[in-house]
Amino acid sequence: MTGEVLVGFYTFILACVAGYQLITKVPPTLHTPLMSGANAISGITILGALAMTNGHGTIAATIVGCLAVIFAMVNVAGGFMVTERMLKMFGSKKK
């Protein structure tokens, strides 16, 4: 096992715990926006997609990577946008 993978493993465990602690008590109002916002964050896989598309690998890697860029970008752009739309509604009716 290479060192980098080991570091990755530590990161993974710590981030899971941190994530769990960061959002323990969520008011129900925010369940949907939190979900769609978190969903947009899972589009972070776009970084991998970009690296693969640009990677000078095989042509197959470039094409599959490009598809990944498209789907990840739908997730990122759409996810943040729709979350913003919802949260704007929550904020607007304060009297």
Added chain:
Amino acid sequence: MTGPVSPQVLAANAGYLASVLMFMFGIMRMGKVKTARSGNQLAAGAMLLAMVSQFVEMGRIEPWFIVAGIVIGSVVGVVAAIKVEMTEMPEMVALFNGSGGLASALVALAAYAFHHIPMQPLMSASMGEAAPSAVNGLAVMLSIVIGCVTFTGSLIAFGKLSGKVSGSPVLLPGRHVINAALLIMSLGGSVMVVFTTGGMPGMGIVIAVTVMALILGVMLVIPIGGGDMPVVISLLNSYSGLAAAMAGFAINSQVLIVSGSLVGAAGLILTQIMCKAMNRSLTNVLFGGFGAEPEAGGKGGGADEYTNVKSAEAEEVAMILEDVQSLIFVPGYGMAVSQAQHLVRELGDMMAARGCQVRYAIHPVAGRMPGHMNVLLAEASVPYEQLFELDQINNEFKATDAVIVIGANDVVNPDAVNKKDSPLYGMPVLNVWEARTCFVIKRSLSPGFAMVKNPLFEADNNYMVFGDGRKALEEIIKCLKEA
């Protein structure tokens, strides 16, 4: 990593670190009403920063595929986000989940294709200069498995939510055996091949595992009924994060690992909240086939089982409402279906203008997605202060003059409290029957998702207002205006 680190890589990593922190604070802020919007914007900024850092790290960029991918994806995502109706939000979230899962699976496939041809230099520094290890290979396979399950699972969830696939559970004989076999074969296959070839698995196995995972996603979600979708969507959300984290392991990217795990944890928390609200374990939701057929000992809940049901016309409802001092609305999935949220608000405002205290009681699993009702009522500009959670309002029904239930059923079933052998027993419900008068706006006496009879409908203080939620409310509002 060995050797000197180039300034480019250093700058990129500074960017990654900053974006990871921004994601963390963003997601933390998304958990509170006041800061949620800024939290989302912070996370969006983090994403932009992470992408810019990725470009910095890559250095020489071959723009065509990248630009095309970004433009196409952004246009599709933004158009969908702008056009979607708030009532269709569960479908939208399901599709976005699936899209994210698929993207991670594709990244893993690309990483596989990338390494498959030997002697190719790895250009991306984030992938390290070293040859792929067995762990990278395993991560590639896991990312494919989780991503594919997320993808097809989300498509089925979308189909069920939009009515394109039957919302009721589809129970195939021997499905547990089939699913277990698929899971063991795809996971076992990945592990074995990775370790026997000491790096990347063979192409045939990759394709086989991909296909099995795609089937598994369908098989896992198809037996789950429409009413359990809040749990399923939360769980798929968690999976999409996990898939991204695995893709991170596959290509040695810490940003992907951290961000993916954050999403995985968030989805898991929501899943837990949803299960608790239904008083059921995750295992029961996933494997129970709940609502497929009348439970043994329970009743089918057809219209013929009810005696003494009192129904009221719009004029009668309006007449009673005229003298009401306190009113609580209980919205359910039916409100979303008939898009009645604006009329509910209108009626609420009219009552408030008459000096009546107006509140809304939101059951945590009302609707098809966590927080579904809150989004719809927010769209209709119902003040946040008028929305109450189950725990906050359940003791208030006793002192309330009238309750209007719109398109909800199981979440207001008194059997959950009173009848020990009911399948619903133990599930927290809204005690609407304690109010002086209760109105249930509903198309018919047909049972809810749990397929059980609801004794509320024949209670002495309950009136059924039969019809579409929208039409019924329109008529009530009209009568109340004339009064």
